[in-house]
Amino acid sequence: EAQVTQNPRYLITVTGKKLTVTCSQNMNHEYMSWYRQDPGLGLRQIYYSMNVEVTDKGDVPEGYKVSRKEKRNFPLILESPSPNQTSLYFCASSSLGPSDYEQYFGPGTRLTVT
């Protein structure tokens, strides 16, 4: 079954304690993204990657890091989380190219930073 998995699904942490949210896809997709969803703001892209070792900033990258060492994995790293990073996070993947693509989303990770 084609899917994007994220872990953990729920996380409560404290300010400054480093955390990693994992993301993995089994569709051999080149393109992967991280989004955060906040009330009234929709989904905003944090980082994206077009292939292994190729990552770039989205619209709201401050306070986040990513890596793409393997095609299937795209972890999101918060080195020093702050309360304003409390949000719902989605990982997504799609094929890369101009035709007939669709973005597949993970189930979401609900992060609370106190």
Next chain:
Amino acid sequence: AQKVTQAQTEISVVEKEDVTLDCVYETRDTTYYLFWYKQPPSGELVFLIRRNSFDEQNEISGRYSWNFQKSTSSFNFTITASQVVDSAVYFCALSAFHWDTGNQFYFGTGTSLTVIP
């Protein structure tokens, strides 16, 4: 610049009423895709439809229908005979491929639909 506007923040309807969710987009690309996603209270994003910029045919899927009009840059979504299970947040999105940035997606801010029994 790419932009998607969903002007309706919240809508409430009584069960069995029809409801239309509006989506207006801006893009300079000639080739692009438009999407609708549903986010039920459980939080996951459910894909509903993809439409490419060259296909202006309206589409119907059961109680759902979509009206794509390039002349007004709109891609509206209508639910006929609404049901309580339709209560969710609905997102419209625009995507276009560029060689330097890949398949970027741009989302509207969402419309929260509540269907009252």
